Amino acid sequence: MARSGPASVLTALGFAPGVDRLYQRVRTHSGRPLARVAAATLRTPGELLEDLDPLVRAGIVRLEGEELVVEPPAEALRIMVAVQAAHAERALHRLEGLTEAVALLADEAHVGRDDHDETVPVDGEVVTASDPARIHAMVRDLVRHSRGDLLWLRPDQWRGPNEHKMAELIEDALRHGGRSSRAIYPQHATREAPGALAARAAAGEQVRLLPEVPSRMLVIGDTHVLLPGRLGYADIPLVVVRQTAVVEAAAQWFELLWERAAAPASGRAEARRDLRRFLLQQLASGAHDEQIARNLGISLRTVRRRVADLMAELGADTRFQAGVEAARRGWL
Template structure:
């Protein structure tokens, strides 16, 4: 027998290799009989075969010993290696995702480098009744209510929230909300309801996250940023509230006011369409951002060019600028 064999090439020791070659030709016989044929006890034989049993190359079933052929053993080890590689890859990906958090958690001043270290005023939480929690915060506060509402208009709790907003507006507070333009199609009733109770509404092509600012004291954000109810960050840290308020005001300046015409799909949709064309967006991108079909976008572009007397999109942009539409 060669000193180098399939079994040793697969990484098994000499004892396992010797035992394998002694029994492979007897696969399927009674373990006791196989052991006797090689002048070993069943226990001694199984001790030498243990590494092969661990890898599924040898196994005992109903007192019989079954052993894979060399070709089958190679296939089995390839399968094990593939599974191991996949598991290692998954672990490495998990480690990679964890590294930024580890780095962030360790990037902090050393002891003695700074003084008067205090925790941020706020918390991350889940659960509870969102409407009741918001109502309590709003009624116990003062100042403007500022909202980024990319998707909440789909929720069934709009009636309760609109009533709460109307109650606060009647008390002299301002409620200002920014919605994505697709809300004109997907939630016209919600926009009408909120506008009807006195909320000031503006529209942008799209919004990156939910956000709610209460006066100068609270900001509520998804954790992480996005479009989910929980977990949520409730931050009372003044600097953070001020920063989010400044960001909201920047968005508010860029957004277009909701008008009766826009609620009928009029001037504001035309403005959004022109803005997207001026930015070089393709029809498919515009359709996705505005929440309408590609056919609708192309029809409206054609109507717009006809209205402007333009033969190209570039000329349409020039004419729109001359008229002060953008």
């Protein structure tokens, strides 16, 4: 059976296979004159250095006088780990400055602004509308008309009136494939909104937990990041930033938090069972579909589809029969 995954340390570190093959050829010549190593690879010294440029820039290959020094794989790994650690530290510093920068953008949005304008282009957009429906519509359009993974910090949004629509948006976005959604919640969300988390996990979103989540945030691929005007839980003003450096810094901040976060006790399969149990409990209590949608933080359409699927799974023609059969199977 063919082994999947990276074939070497360098490809695991993200270098192209061609660069790795050249590295394997020259590493045995480490410490020898550049001209001699180049001749061994049927290149001129200039051509060899050009082909080795990604490794030179990474510090894995260097010239010491006339000699070409090639670090072994273990040292290459150490160098790249140090580089990534420094990169992550720079990202944190950039995020510290981002708090102030975003606040300044939001403040500038009110300078010389016509009272009827709702957005002001200040190296991005500062959305000042107070209508939650408009905020949701903007997020929906950005997600639907973009590509790339979705990274969410969600400290409290499940309490909002549009949470069921957001869950439906995630389900639609992931249904088409080619992208993923990851979200970090505070641990108390498992107590306050288990249905909302179960619905998102059942739709395919990867969920992790932290004791506290510092701010709301959504990163969309490598093109947009949505942040409050001042990092925290406020909705208005909402800043939509398109600068690549800021989007990259926000994504790196998310990744640092993601590494510290823990997965919930239940996985995706368990989340589906949890959602099924929640639905059955709601049906057994006599709740209407609209109330179930509000309680679970999912859309009315999703509730009706999942109830229909559940009844089909139980072989029931009515909701009463579904409750009886679910009790017989020990699902309640």
